[in-house]
Amino acid sequence: MEIKEAKFLMSNTKVELCPAPDKPEYAFIGRSNVGKSSLINMLTGQKGLAKTSSSPGKTQLINHFLVDNSWYLVDLPGYGYAKVSKESREKWRRMINYYFQKRENLTCVFVLIDSRHEPLQPDLDFIDYLGNMGVPFVIVFTKLDKQSAAKTDANIAAYEAKLRETWDELPPIFKTSAEKRIGKDEILAYIDEINEK
Numbered sequence: 001m002e003i004k005e006a007k008f009l010m011s012n013t014k015v016e017l018c019p020a021p022d023k024p025e026y027a028f029i030g031r032s033n034v035g036k037s038s039l040i041n042m043l044t045g046q047k048g049l050a051k052t053s054s055s056p057g058k059t060q061l062i063n064h065f066l067v068d069n070s071w072y073l074v075d076l077p078g079y080g081y082a083k084v085s086k087e088s089r090e091k092w093r094r095m096i097n098y099y100f101q102k103r104e105n106l107t108c109v110f111v112l113i114d115s116r117h118e119p120l121q122p123d124l125d126f127i128d129y130l131g132n133m134g135v136p137f138v139i140v141f142t143k144l145d146k147q148s149a150a151k152t153d154a155n156i157a158a159y160e161a162k163l164r165e166t167w168d169e170l171p172p173i174f175k176t177s178a179e180k181r182i183g184k185d186e187i188l189a190y191i192d193e194i195n196e197k
């Protein structure tokens, strides 16, 4: 599947004000700077669609995009900003928690993880949180082009080993590079497959 049209609909802090839950929804989230905007822009084929974050953590908004008039793509505010106050961290936690609990059309969450790193606690914590909530999710490793394939595979294997300490079943994993346009077809095919069920 190629995306023909993706348009920005709205930014919100309130789940109640999000678009009517009348289409399947796919949400993207990850630590600051993980490459979320770049990935969304690669998937939609629109360079400036998701704004690359110039002031990390400042605006914590739920951003809705309508794709091909048939599903919602949601850009969620990230976690793990170093310079964020306790208060705004708590605000983020409440908003995100509410979104995952209440957004009835949420179909799958794409959790982005920077493939350059060995397992990081904020990512592991977030995955555990989603797993415990029973939210369907997949893991997307970003920035593959930044290191050798061997290093990427070692980091992914380390994440898998960590997750196996807690979970019997691992989520689907995608390997991507917005720079080299890797992983686009696989992610869009995955979304397509779910939408056609």
Ligand code: GDP
Binding pocket: 030, 031, 032, 033, 034, 035, 036, 037, 038, 039, 051, 052, 053, 142, 143, 144, 145, 146, 176, 177, 178, 179, 180
């Ligand atoms: P966000 O804060 O998660 O939305 O991340 P951005 O998409 O703004 O990306 C953060 C930084 O990583 C920017 O400087 C991007 O150019 C860079 N970046 C994002 N994806 C890739 C990638 O696949 N490869 C490389 N080499 N750099 C990337």
